[in-house]
Amino acid sequence: MTIEWTSIRFGVEIEYVGGTPDEVELLPGWTMARDELQIDDTGRESGSELQTPPLSWVDREQLSIMLERLQASGAAANWSCGLHVHVDLSAWGAPIVPALIDSAMQMQDALRQLLQMSPHRALFCPPVIEAMRGRFKLEPGPGAVRNAGRPQSHRCGINVAAFYDIGTVEIRYANGSLAYDEVIRTVELCLRFVAAVGAGAGNQLPNDPLPLARRLGAPEAGYPQASEPPRWYRERMWLEDALIPVFAPMIPELVPSGEIHHILPGSEGLIVAIENPEGQLSRFTFRATAEGWEKVV
Structure with a gap:
């Protein structure tokens, strides 16, 4: 079904640091x-x-x-921030979901490159993979397109599972920005992409950034810039990645069906945060002993 991209509704999640969130006056319907x-x-x-x-x-x-x-409140977007665009799928409904999965596998690399996603944000934007398409064919639903093992990475860069929650597809690749021109270019790109998939052209989209933009009629540049995280953050993530296999076997006993959210050092040991299926966090502290890791009571 061909839908003019400017007629499709959308939503944006704008991550930022600093400022005074409780003092920012919100327009009707906006939430902090x-x-x-x-x-x-x-x-x-x-x-x-x-x-x-x-x-x-x-x-x-x-x-x-x-x-x-x-910006007037002192807020800024730094390396830890992202910009997520939700595009309404109500005009097409469930039939567009498999087309989005196929299109994601066809050109998700190009979309990620066009939006200049910072490499350290890959944890939050994993790719749609062939196994997901296979699972979806057998049992359509959000579980087919959800990663397991770590909550930060359960939503793909092209998050089709959002359709089953709020009727949208969420595109998560863009870096954080508070610059209107960068934000609105990102929104336009996402709307044009979904409109093309909805019109049946998704499997014709090139997996090459500039040809993709030209095919969609979207801006070729001017998206939120990539930024490098500080060295301490990269070291934290390297350490966390090394520790997750150590603590993962302990998780089912602590939080049934839970997944490791993050691991941070604390004054008494390592703090392991576990998220349950409802999104609630539980934190446990472990210290190293000669026999292995011991939970601090």
Whole structure:
């Protein structure tokens, strides 16, 4: 079904650090997710995630207003932030889901490169893979396109599972930005991509950034810039990746069906945060002994 891209509704999740989230005046329908904190350059939790209501292209000036208010509060987007665009699929419904899976496998690399995704954000934007397509054919539903093993990575860069939660596809590749021109270019690209898939052209999209933009009629540049995280953050992630296989076997006993969310050093040992299927975090402290890791009571 051919739908003009400017007529498709969308939503944006804007991650940022700093500022005074509780003091930012919100437009009607906008929300400030105070539990969605980012990491500032000192390693402390900071900022929030500003979420739009469902918007139409004619409502895009609201983005400009709210981005200006965020910046006036002292907020900024740093290396820890992302920009997530939700595109409404209600015009097509469930039949577009397999087409999105196929299209993601066809050109997700090009979309990621066009949006200049910082490499350290790959944990939050894993690819759609052949196994997901196979699972979906056998049993359509969100479980088929969800990663397991770590909550930060359960949503793919092209997150088709969002259809079963809120009727959208979520495109997560863009780096964080509070610049209106960068944000609105990202929104336009995502809308044009979904419109092309909905019109049946998804399998014809090239897996090459500039040809992809030209085929879609989207901007070829001007998206949020990539940024390098500090050395301490990269070292933290290397250590976390090394420790996850050590603690993973202990997780089912601590939190049934839980997954490791993060591991951080603490004054008494390592703090292992585990997320249950409902999204609630439990934290356990472990210290090293001659016999192995011991849970601190």
